[in-house]
Amino acid sequence: RGRSSHAAGLDAPPEPSPPIEELLQDNLRLLTAKERDLIEKLLDEGQQHLFWDWPEKGVKDRMKKMFISQLLFMNQALPGGLVKYIRKSRKLLKEAKEGNNPLEGYKPSVPEGVPLSVDQDNYTELEKEGMDNMGSVAFVLVAGGLGERLGYSGIKVELPCETVTGETFLGLYCHTIAAFENKSKKGRRINLAIMTSDDTHAATEELLEENDYFGLYPEKVTLLKQQKVPCLMDNYARLALDPESRFCLMTKPHGHGDVHSLLLKSGLAKKWVQSSVKYIYFFQDTNPLGFRSLPAALALSIRNNLHVNSVAIPRRAGEAIGAICRLHSPEKNRYWTTNVEYNQLDALLRASEEFSEGDKDDPKTGFSPFPGNINQLLVGAPEYAAILEITDACMPEFVNPKYANASRTQFKSPARLECMMQDYPWVLPRSAKVGFTQVEPWMAYAPVKNSPVDAAKKFADGKPDHSATSSEFAIYQCNCRLLRKVGAHIEKPIRWEFNGIEVEAWPRVVWSPMFAVTLQELSEKVLGDKLKISKDSTLILEGDKIEIHNLKLDGAMRIKGMWGEAVTVDGIRVENKGYKLEGADRNADEVTQLRGFQFSNLSQIKVLRKGSHMSLMRRMSLTTTLSLKELKQKQEKANPESQGSFTRMVGDSPVATPTAGESSSFSDQKSPLAA
Numbered sequence: 001r002g003r004s005s006h007a008a009g010l011d012a013p014p015e016p017s018p019p020i021e022e023l024l025q026d027n028l029r030l031l032t033a034k035e036r037d038l039i040e041k042l043l044d045e046g047q048q049h050l051f052w053d054w055p056e057k058g059v060k061d062r063m064k065k066m067f068i069s070q071l072l073f074m075n076q077a078l079p080g081g082l083v084k085y086i087r088k089s090r091k092l093l094k095e096a097k098e099g100n101n102p103l104e105g106y107k108p109s110v111p112e113g114v115p116l117s118v119d120q121d122n123y124t125e126l127e128k129e130g131m132d133n134m135g136s137v138a139f140v141l142v143a144g145g146l147g148e149r150l151g152y153s154g155i156k157v158e159l160p161c162e163t164v165t166g167e168t169f170l171g172l173y174c175h176t177i178a179a180f181e182n183k184s185k186k187g188r189r190i191n192l193a194i195m196t197s198d199d200t201h202a203a204t205e206e207l208l209e210e211n212d213y214f215g216l217y218p219e220k221v222t223l224l225k226q227q228k229v230p231c232l233m234d235n236y237a238r239l240a241l242d243p244e245s246r247f248c249l250m251t252k253p254h255g256h257g258d259v260h261s262l263l264l265k266s267g268l269a270k271k272w273v274q275s276s277v278k279y280i281y282f283f284q285d286t287n288p289l290g291f292r293s294l295p296a297a298l299a300l301s302i303r304n305n306l307h308v309n310s311v312a313i314p315r316r317a318g319e320a321i322g323a324i325c326r327l328h329s330p331e332k333n334r335y336w337t338t339n340v341e342y343n344q345l346d347a348l349l350r351a352s353e354e355f356s357e358g359d360k361d362d363p364k365t366g367f368s369p370f371p372g373n374i375n376q377l378l379v380g381a382p383e384y385a386a387i388l389e390i391t392d393a394c395m396p397e398f399v400n401p402k403y404a405n406a407s408r409t410q411f412k413s414p415a416r417l418e419c420m421m422q423d424y425p426w427v428l429p430r431s432a433k434v435g436f437t438q439v440e441p442w443m444a445y446a447p448v449k450n451s452p453v454d455a456a457k458k459f460a461d462g463k464p465d466h467s468a469t470s471s472e473f474a475i476y477q478c479n480c481r482l483l484r485k486v487g488a489h490i491e492k493p494i495r496w497e498f499n500g501i502e503v504e505a506w507p508r509v510v511w512s513p514m515f516a517v518t519l520q521e522l523s524e525k526v527l528g529d530k531l532k533i534s535k536d537s538t539l540i541l542e543g544d545k546i547e548i549h550n551l552k553l554d555g556a557m558r559i560k561g562m563w564g565e566a567v568t569v570d571g572i573r574v575e576n577k578g579y580k581l582e583g584a585d586r587n588a589d590e591v592t593q594l595r596g597f598q599f600s601n602l603s604q605i606k607v608l609r610k611g612s613h614m615s616l617m618r619r620m621s622l623t624t625t626l627s628l629k630e631l632k633q634k635q636e637k638a639n640p641e642s643q644g645s646f647t648r649m650v651g652d653s654p655v656a657t658p659t660a661g662e663s664s665s666f667s668d669q670k671s672p673l674a675a
Contacts, residue, residue: 013236014046023048026057027064035068038075038082045086047239053246060247067247074249077227079261079394085230089237089417092399097235097408102398103327103340103348108355110369111326111337113312113436114300116293118443118485123296124520130295131518133302135186136278138381139177140263141194142256142421143170143204143285150468151451152590155200158207159448160591161288162472163599164508164538164579169286170207172513174214176291179513182544183521191272193222195259201225224262229254231414232399240414250414257395257419264393269385280384282377282421286448288475290376293444295518297378297437307380308425310339310436313445315372317359318342319464322422323370324436337434338425339373371438374445375422383432391427395419442481446474452594456500468594469501479509480533482519487528491535498583499596505581507533508599511541514563538579538605543567550615554578556605567608571615577604 020040021028031039042050054064075081095102117123147156157170167175174192181190196204205223208214213221228251233240242248259282263269272280279298283290293311301309312324322339325348329336340348342359349355362369401408401415425434439445448471450458455467464470480490493504516522530550533539537553543561548569555576561567579599584592592598 014048014238017043017046017048023051024054027054029057030061030064031068035072038071039068041083042071042086045083046236047086049238050241063245063247067249070249074230078229079392082230085417086237086239088397089232089399090235092397092417093232093235093237093401093415096399096401101344101347101351103344104351105331106327106329106348108340108348108352108370109326109328111324111371111436113324113371113438114304115438116296116300117440118482118519124518124523126296126299127518127520128295129302130298131180131183132185133278133298134180134295135184135188135190136276137180137298138191138193138272138277138280139173140259140280140282141170141173141192141285142259142282142375143194143196143200145197145285146199149451150448151453151594155203155207156285156448157200157204159286159468159594161286162475162510163591163595164510165540167510167512168207169288170204171211171214172288173283173291174208174216176513176517178215179517182514183517188276189217189220191220191222191268191275191277192216193224193263193268195224195226195256195262197226197253198228222266222268224259224266224268226253226258226262228252229416231416232401233414234411235401235409252414252416254416255418256421257423259421260388260395260424261393264388269381269388273382273385277381280379280381282375282379284375284447286471287374287376287445288471289442289444289446289478291513291517292478293437293439294378297439300437301378301380304435305433306378306435307383307428307432308337308434309378310371310373310422310434311376311378311444312371312436312438313374313441314365314367314438315370316366317361317368319368319372322373323359323368324373325370334430336425336428337436339420339422340370345370371436373422374447376444377422377424379424387427387429387432394427395421396423396426442474442478446471446478452499452596459501465501467499467501469498469596470503472595473503473505475510476506476508477504479511480506482522483509483526483528483531483533485519486523486526488526488531488533489529490533494535496581496597501596505535507535508538508579508581509533510539512543514544515541515546536578536581538599556601558605558607560607561610565610566612567610568612568614569608570612572613573615574606576606577601579604 231240231250240250242250346359350358402412404410449466455465459465493506534554538556540558545566552573555578580601
């Protein structure tokens, strides 16, 4: 009886437990009073299978004591202890088996939010206001995952976000925060918390230490390790034992909603507020565009007095990302603006009168009326710390069992309770103001979520592939489009196919956060209409004092300056073979295989360092060399109407057209789609 009951999937309720004396016999002498009390409570909850078949005292006593220690630890770590966890699991498992809709009775409506575009007139004004206040923001990175699902053997944050420079995701995030420190009006050291897991903690710590924390102060970086929760082997919430050990509970992660509990229990949220932190920015581990619109979004949070501001993107019906909705509960007589998971959205909408056709795109816009949630939250810190104290940081939990039969009586594998970071609005009081900022996808969202095989299937089905392939090219697209916004002439991208995924291969333009973190800053360092880049070129900008007055690039070029070193490029034309884009070699490393492409000819690059680099004609000129700021001031005096602005792009073409004899591209030749 004892052995058979260990298998997952029994539908019979637990039998009444025998008295603890009969069940454990001589093993009772191993227990303290506290341990005995916990075991008796577990027996009352139908967990006697945990102790069946225990050998007599003196056999495997050490393993028994370790098992009891694990039970004590779990009991202390879980809010309300193991008994509360089991009872809540049993209730949620019953609802899941019956097919209950957790959102039944809620009435959806379109939430209130603010659209944000780099083309709007006040965008740079918003950026400036956000940068002035960036020193009062703390950052929280949810980085608990390994890269196994992607086809990578290490932790996800050590993956390169792009392979031209090899910058890792964690390096990009830390370098951007360091740039915010140096460029913010507040001038404060910025805090970063990273949520890790047993699988990623040591590797994340090692990555930080090997790279000197990527320019951040070590005392401002905190690693918070997430604990796991017990697994459930059947609909009666019987705790599952580890298949490898009779004396160990099987455990799995509780979900990224634990980040709130970790910030409470560590005292970090309260400590940040005491050190004048006003906002906390939560972000995910593999989205390289996650900080691009943050300064403007921060300004909107301040102006609209938002406690929660979700950075969102336009969403298409059926897309596998959550949707931000306004939900009304007539029973509770209150409203919430919060995320609804994509697998719950259609049923919620069909049950309403206004959206009875379900998850459909608005024919006027081509998008769902409900913006897409990308798990980037900007939260008011003082209120957040207070709410964590009041709620004990307990987020709404759910269970998602994978059933092995139609009657839903057996599990394919043990389940567990889970919680999500983005469900924080559910615990807020009525007075909390919640909204969203909807950003253009090319400026905000290019995650790495799928393996090459899964991504190719999604692409073939017409869905976003969210692969390492498309994510890297999204970085180049974003940078090129921003350069076009300030008037630069960038050739049209070429279409390529890698790993079964078609991408637009824009020129490989990469700059460090030290160079620019806002569109306004970019416009102050690049005289846009004097910059021309061909379709196969690579441009790398690393330095805070780089100025490009006049540059024509057809090849590969790196402009590099240490902090404070001025590098000026004026009248230079660079032509070389450049980096060659090609399909990945079959024997390539796993990082290259993830992308399906690689670069060769890496020695074919022009490198410029500190100093002024001018053409011969420019050096022979008697004209005094002006800084870019002085050049722009001179232009503004000649054309007062352009004062305080820069050349903007409408659509894909600069407003300022090339003069006679000039071309906005190096060649009109079209390259074929490469397989």
